[in-house]
Amino acid sequence: MSHLLTDTGIIAGRYVRQTLASRLGVLFGLLQPLLFLVFFGPLLRDIDLGGAGDSWQTLVPGLLVQLGLFSSAFAGFTLLIEKQHGVVERLRVTPVSRLALLLGRLVRDVLQLFAQSLLLVLVGVAFGLRSPVAGVAIGFVLVGVLAASLASLSYALAMRVTSPQEFAPVINSLNLPAVLLSGILLPMALAPDWLDAVSHFVPFRYVVDAVRDAFMGHYGGTLALGALVALALAAASLGLGTRVFRKAGA
Amino acid sequence: MPAAIRTAGLTRTFHTKNRTVEAVRGIDLTVEQGEILGFLGPNGAGKTTTLRMLTTLLAPTSGAATVAGHDLIADPRGVRKRIGYVAQAGGVDPVVSVREELTTQARLYRLTKPEAARRTEELAQDLDLTDLLERPCRALSGGQRRRLDIAMALTHEPSLLFLDEPTTGLDPGSRADLWQLVRRLREQRGMTVFLTTHYLDEADALADRLVVVDDGRVAAQGTSAQLKEEYGGSARAGLQDAFLALTGREAKRETERAPVAV
Numbered sequence: 184m185s186h187l188l189t190d191t192g193i194i195a196g197r198y199v200r201q202t203l204a205s206r207l208g209v210l211f212g213l214l215q216p217l218l219f220l221v222f223f224g225p226l227l228r229d230i231d232l233g234g235a236g237d238s239w240q241t242l243v244p245g246l247l248v249q250l251g252l253f254s255s256a257f258a259g260f261t262l263l264i265e266k267q268h269g270v271v272e273r274l275r276v277t278p279v280s281r282l283a284l285l286l287g288r289l290v291r292d293v294l295q296l297f298a299q300s301l302l303l304v305l306v307g308v309a310f311g312l313r314s315p316v317a318g319v320a321i322g323f324v325l326v327g328v329l330a331a332s333l334a335s336l337s338y339a340l341a342m343r344v345t346s347p348q349e350f351a352p353v354i355n356s357l358n359l360p361a362v363l364l365s366g367i368l369l370p371m372a373l374a375p376d377w378l379d380a381v382s383h384f385v386p387f388r389y390v391v392d393a394v395r396d397a398f399m400g401h402y403g404g405t406l407a408l409g410a411l412v413a414l415a416l417a418a419a420s421l422g423l424g425t426r427v428f429r430k431a432g433a
Numbered sequence: 434m435p436a437a438i439r440t441a442g443l444t445r446t447f448h449t450k451n452r453t454v455e456a457v458r459g460i461d462l463t464v465e466q467g468e469i470l471g472f473l474g475p476n477g478a479g480k481t482t483t484l485r486m487l488t489t490l491l492a493p494t495s496g497a498a499t500v501a502g503h504d505l506i507a508d509p510r511g512v513r514k515r516i517g518y519v520a521q522a523g524g525v526d527p528v529v530s531v532r533e534e535l536t537t538q539a540r541l542y543r544l545t546k547p548e549a550a551r552r553t554e555e556l557a558q559d560l561d562l563t564d565l566l567e568r569p570c571r572a573l574s575g576g577q578r579r580r581l582d583i584a585m586a587l588t589h590e591p592s593l594l595f596l597d598e599p600t601t602g603l604d605p606g607s608r609a610d611l612w613q614l615v616r617r618l619r620e621q622r623g624m625t626v627f628l629t630t631h632y633l634d635e636a637d638a639l640a641d642r643l644v645v646v647d648d649g650r651v652a653a654q655g656t657s658a659q660l661k662e663e664y665g666g667s668a669r670a671g672l673q674d675a676f677l678a679l680t681g682r683e684a685k686r687e688t689e690r691a692p693v694a695v
């Protein structure tokens with residue numbers, strides 16, 4: 184166990200240093216949600232969004248989940264590139280714990296997401312977002328858990344495929360429908376019944392609703408359901424990721 | 434002294450969409466400690482596949498092996514602690530600095546931070562990388578890259594080193610340097626070296642013993658002199674003649690091997 188922790192720390196350190204060395208990349212990942220916030224957010228100000236909160240309490244949580252979805256869905260891409268350079272095999276010849284190769288990357292991904300989320304929320308506050316600090320913190324944790332699950336699926340896929348040409352289409356064809364169907368930009372409460380019904384099959388929807396409630400300071404059933412969905416998703420995808428990484432180490 | 438490597442019936446079959454490739458079909462070999470073994474064979478003979486099995490990267494389809502005193506299947510972690518491996522195409526990240534790669538590698542072998550920093554300096558000195566430590570790996574020449582790959586594999590002072598075509602793409606000067614290095618590792622540290630090569634002069638000059646593989650099987654083994662005499666026709670024949678007689682192919686010629694149909 185202590186092996187796993189130490190190894191995870193070493194691997195995480197390697198990637199955190201890489202991320203810090205390319206701060207521009209971190210900002211670049213934030214560009215899209217920031218554009219939405221600045222150029223789309225003001226349009227929502229006086230529209231009835233069907234929920235309890237104001238427009239910023241609706242939009243910012245959605246953008247956080249979107250940020251988590253996109254960055255983690257493509258996380259496997261970096262692994263794929265490392266694999267092509269032989270880095271993954273080199274790491275696997277060392278006695279490092281196979282699981283640490285996955286967990287170390289996830290630690291970096293979540294830390295990076297937190298840094299980006301913080302910036303996004305601060306810009307949101309400048310535009311008029313008002314939310315309890317505890318609610319925002321809960322929202323971050325939910326988005327972090329969601330992102331870690333998706334990133335681990337993405338890494339598992341990257342371990343199994345051999346080229347970006349196999350990887351990208353799978354991610355793209357899953358990601359966009361997921362974003363559209365989880366009510367990220369506008370709440371699904373606005374959707375016609377059939378669309379609302381379909382969206383109930385997309386797990387991210389519950390997380391979006393939960394983060395919105397947290398940002399409004401409503402700590403009730405919606406939040407609990409979202410947390411439960413996020414945890415179930417995390418358990419399933421970490422389990423799968425672990426299996427793939429362990430097996431690749433045979 | 435127990436052997437550094439002992440394999441029995443090592444086999445690996447790959448299943449792809451519509452075909453089966455028997456890359457390695459039952460390899461039995463023994464490598465003594467301190468030996469430099471040359472593993473020769475035409476393209477697609479199964480050299481890399483054998484190496485990847487012996488370094489725990491690839492599970493054998495069947496067969497058994499003891500590597501550096503540990504059972505390959507039962508104790509892969511024990512094997513990993515004792516071996517170093519330089520893959521055919523290397524394994525450093527182009528965007529990461531040479532120092533970062535060497536230090537992280539040392540940390541993965543459980544050196545403390547100060548130890549890892551010291552080991553990095555030591556290895557850089559040993560492999561003439563000191564002036565390159567702050568460069569990103571992508572900014573190294575082919576020869577410098579090779580030296581870094583080898584430095585990475587030597588981090589934990591392994592007792593057994595696997596080199597997959599270490600001199601491919603190097604100029605004659607760098608090749609000679611690398612031969613020198615391999616000899617030095619054996620002389621100074623008693624390291625066992627298992628290296629694959631396409632170059633017969635390299636095998637001749639460097640290896641104590643040769644194993645020629647073809648089509649996933651051991652076609653012959655012995656010292657260079659033995660192989661020349663036995664398969665080349667006379668002790669004065671070249672290794673090239675022996676290689677041709679054994680594999681029916683020129684060394685270093687690209688060959689398209691027909692896969693086994695399912």
Ligand SMILES: Nc1ncnc2c1ncn2[C@@H]1O[C@H](COP(=O)(O)OP(=O)(O)OP(=O)(O)O)[C@@H](O)[C@H]1O
Nearest residue numbers: 447449454456475476477478479480481482483690
């Ligand atoms: N992952 C894989 N999936 C399917 N077939 C493979 C795989 N790896 C190797 N092979 C096949 O196994 C055979 C042996 O390949 P291997 O790489 O071991 O040869 P080699 O002796 O190292 O050749 P070279 O001298 O070209 O490096 C080849 O026919 C190759 O196509």
Ligand SMILES: [Mg+2]
Nearest residue numbers: 480481482521
């Ligand atoms: Mg090869």
